[in-house]
Amino acid sequence: MFAGFKGNYIGGRFVRPKRGMELISEDPGDLLNPVGSVVVSTEAVEEAVPSARRAFAAWADYPIRKKIAAMRRLQRVLKKRLPELTTLISREAGKPVTESRRETDRLVAKVDEIVGAGLELIAPFEVAIAPGVTGECRYRPHGVLAVIGPFNFPAHTPASHIIPALLTGNTVVFKPSEYTPFTGQLLAECIHTAGFPPGVFNLVQGGGAVGLQLIKHRMVSGVLFTGSTATGQAIKEATLDAPQKCLALEMGGKNAGLVLEDAPLELAARESAVAAYSMSGQRCNATSRIIVNKKIAKPFLDLFLAAADRVKIGYSLGEDILMGPLISHEAAAKFTRYMKLAQEEGFETLRAGRTLGSWGERRGYYVTQGVHLCENPSRNSSQHYRKEEIFGPDAAIYLVRNDEEAVALNNEVSYGLVTSVFSGSRQHFERIFPKLDTGLVNWNKGTIFSTGKLPFGGTKASGSFKPTGLFSTYYCTYPVAVTRDQRPLEKRALPV
Ligand code: NAD
Secondary structure, three states: OOOOOOOEEEOOEEEOOOOOEEEEEOOOOOOOOOOEEEEEOOHHHHHHHHHHHHHHHHHHHOOHHHHHHHHHHHHHHHHHHHHHHHHHHHHHHOOOHHHHHHHHHHHHHHHHHHHHHHHHHOOOEEEEEEOOEEEEEEEEEOOEEEEEOOOOOOOHHHHHHHHHHHHOOOEEEEEOOOOOHHHHHHHHHHHHHHOOOOOOEEEOOOOHHHHHHHHHOOOEEEEEEEOOHHHHHHHHHHOOOOOOOEEEEEOOOOEEEEEOOOOOHHHHHHHHHHHHHHHHHOOOOOEEEEEEEHHHHHHHHHHHHHHHHOOOEOOOOOOOOOEOOOOOHHHHHHHHHHHHHHHHOOOEEEEOOOEOOEEOOEEOOOEOOEEEEEOOHHHOOOOOOOOOOOOOOEEEEEEEOOHHHHHHHHHOOOEEOEEEEEOOOHHHHHHHHHHOOOOEEEEOOOOOOOOOOOEEOOEEOOEOOOOEEOOHHHHOEEEEEEEEEOOOHHHOOOOO
């Protein structure tokens, strides 16, 4: 066992639940060595939300320079504990350690991004309405925000909500994924050490039942969620009786790389392979479809398959691996089901994604990379393999005759998170760009690239048009229109 359970973090201290269910945090790449166990109970929500509510008014009034100072202290604590956090993420999420390191580095950078450009976006501004009448837009915090995290970026995605939420004056109750409770606990420890006032940040452990209780709580003003589209939809349905709740939903993807006739082929092949298989495809922005112009199909396929075959699988703490295990037995079973569906739904198997069950001495949910080919997309009627998010290491390659077919295929799925366009010409890219209905578009870069210096969010079933990344300060606040009229009564021409 790696970590000891400290309890939920409520009102500035860790409190162990008096009763509840035990939840084991596995290491999905080393099942005989679990990370630890926690105790979860929905009762914790009833303590955590009022604690956040009580802290709200004072925290909202806290001067911004003091909020920033607290956040800078958190940044320093995080920097000290990065190695520990990195290892923990790798063990709980099965994530290759190089990726976990990238995640924790981004966590530290997030503070700079929000303290700087993020807060600038919501700086108040004035407009002249008439002589003597001034208008002003001011941004106010919502109140208590529930932050619900996924397993695959267990530190960075919740922090992408928590950091702007706190800086803009909200208080927070965070529920990490049930697969990564100790990563959540370590974040809470860092926030505790940084010395935020009690109740400003709270943590409750648990799965869907605790999450549901939290988002439905009447004192919760908004839900900042990152996870699957199915859960996002459940959150929306569960809050229909409170339509005023602010929902920022970052959800799933079925992302495509378009390899156009004039694409730089080796670059396109290698970027696409990394984007398809990094973290075993367990990324919302993974490439799961590659749409290739028929004229360059043969050389592209050769290069892509060679790159796919070079992908290294292994235990998450190995420095040179791209693919660790899948997160759970259910995830591995789902992957196997989709590999079978690919064949049943008319795709040619170029590389079969197989379940391995162990890697060397370690038992775990290891699988190999899949590649499937569809030479005639217009004659293929696959609904499941072609349209649904698999969340495993697989790439479906579609051959098309022209750009129009490529764009139509990109847009045919219900998701709209990321599209990569591979082309040697900027003009060609600009002609394609307005036809893509995705929230992030990368030119000659794999779908997994993103930056906190820009907004991050998808269209259609991938999001709720409240992008995170740089734009997170917008959904953490609401704009108030303030009008100040300094004209004397006689200048107002009132009709009564
Ligand atoms: P998930 O939807 O299974 O779980 C996410 C969180 O929701 C967990 O904390 C879970 O306990 C909680 N939850 C489950 N049911 C709930 C309910 N009824 N009410 C409230 N909370 C509930 O997702 P996951 O498997 O942890 O993560 C993978 C998914 O997340 C993929 O679909 C991926 O594409 C998506 N994702 C999206 C982004 C993005 O920024 N768009 C980033 C990372 C992951």
